[in-house]
Amino acid sequence: xxxxxxxxxxxxxxxxxxxxxxxxxxxxxxxxxxxxxxxxxxxxxxxxxxxxxxxxxxxxxxxxxxxxxxxxxxxxxxxxxxxxxxxxxxxxxxxxxxxxxxxxxxxx
Numbered sequence: 261x262x263x264x265x266x267x268x269x270x271x272x273x274x275x276x277x278x279x280x281x282x283x284x285x286x287x288x289x290x291x292x293x294x295x296x297x298x299x300x301x302x303x304x305x306x307x308x309x310x311x312x313x314x315x316x317x318x319x320x321x322x323x324x325x326x327x328x329x330x331x332x333x334x335x336x337x338x339x340x341x342x343x344x345x346x347x348x349x350x351x352x353x354x355x356x357x358x359x360x361x362x363x364x365x366x367x368x
Contacts, residue, residue, distance in 0.1 A: 281329050289312070290326055293332075297332065302344070303343060304343055323341075331345070333345075
């Protein structure tokens, strides 16, 4: 995806998207939330706050950022909110980083 033949405008757009996701990953609490969701292997409804040493408002704000970045999916059903890792986004993120740094396999 990041080859020398890609036009500069498309490469910049791809990098902007990747940077937006990386920005969402740049907070330790958001990484902890993602790790919690990953270890659960299923959607978590309402109990994320119980599992985190953070207030409800703080967890909600972090979940909103993760959801806006496409890293988690979520549904609000009355007072309950259920969140899951967006497996497709995670797969694409792994692929993009793998393609971006594939040349490092032969480096040094």
